[in-house]
Amino acid sequence: MEITGKVHEVGQVQQVTDTFKKRDLVIQYAENPQFVEYIKFEATQDRVNLFDNLNAGDDVAVSFNLRGRPWTNKDGITSYFNSLVAWRVNKVAAGQPAAAAPYNAPAPADISSENNEEDDLPF
Known part of the structure; x- marks a missing residue:
């Protein structure tokens, strides 16, 4: 998935445990400029450096990947959490759409009968 917006805040690297670190990025997303959304992404482990060259105001x-997981508390109540995990961040020129990665569609398959026989399938 991909979304384009303006950097609102770049968080500091957080060392959560001895073996796990993460960093947050908040962007302003304005699909409707009247109602700006603030979307928080995270990068973990060796990807925390994805946000190094970003500054507030950058387009x-x-x-990102959308991740979800359950968590059950000590009382047995299960809650569900979603995370937006960034795997690439590109600066774009103001007002310009992000360049989409090229998509190479597979060649169409030939489903015609070789010897022009009638197909006996009911659909």
Whole structure:
């Protein structure tokens, strides 16, 4: 998935445990300029450096994966959490759409009968 917006805030690297670190990025997303949304992304482990060269106000395209997971508390109540995990961030020129990655469609398959026989399938 990909979304384009303006950098609002770049968080500091957080060392959560001895073996796990993460960093947050908040962008302003204005699909409707009257109602600006603030979307928080995270980068983990060796990807925390994705946000190093970003500053508030930069226009960016963020490629990310949507992740979700359950968590059950001590009382047995389960809650669900979503995360937007960034894996690529590109600066874009103001007002310009992000360049889409090229898509190479597979060649169409030939489904015609070789010897022009009638197909006996009911659909």
